[in-house]
Amino acid sequence: MKLSHEELILIEKNILLPLVRIVLEKDLKTIHSSPFKLKQPYIQLVDRALIQLSKELQMVKRESFSNGIKVIRGNKDVAFSEYDYFCRGYHGKRKYSNAELRNKTLRCLEGYLLYSSQ
Template identity: 40%
Template sequence: MTRIPTGDRDIIEQAIYLPMLLTVLNRDLIVVNTSSFKLKKPYLELIEETMKAIQKDLAEVKRYLHKNNIKVERLKSDDAFTMYMFVYKGYEEEHNYFNPRLRNRTEELLRYYLFERYKNTHLEKKA
């Protein structure tokens, strides 16, 4: 059983997923740059602005982890699972994450950062 409260666990998981998102987007930048798109600039701007938003959120996560003396470390990975160690208030916990779940959650977050985060600001402007 984990000693980590749900709120802190969510932040710890952001420390796992947000760097994955940045890796995916960095690869996408390379693909767009080397592609034969006629108009690359809008795609590049979308990816770059998305990366800035993720980097901003990741900085907040890192500040929170540092302030609360929480550490996250990737230990090992195989075809099915990736193991992380969380150090929380002096206690070490190892957690296995199913790789397809990591991929699916990363995809969900990518969808959020690319599209859904704009829905709320679009609705606020109409009101």
């Protein structure tokens, strides 16, 4: 099955955005428990990024639902993570190396932090 460019973007966002959320939430917990003297600017930065991320994730889920796209995490091992997707009644798999997922998550995370700092 040939996916459109928009469908591929939605599938990838369904994979990456929850990973970014996990990273931001863990970072927020770390900031709260850290010995920073001035925690508030960091907390505000991460909070704003989480708010923006939540808005985009909600939009992605809405678009995915209206386009009949569902993404489920599949097998994961030391080197690779696999995701199953369902689109227009078809089933497919996306396989990423964990290093590739980490790099994509990092780029996405940087975008949210830079956006929320403005």
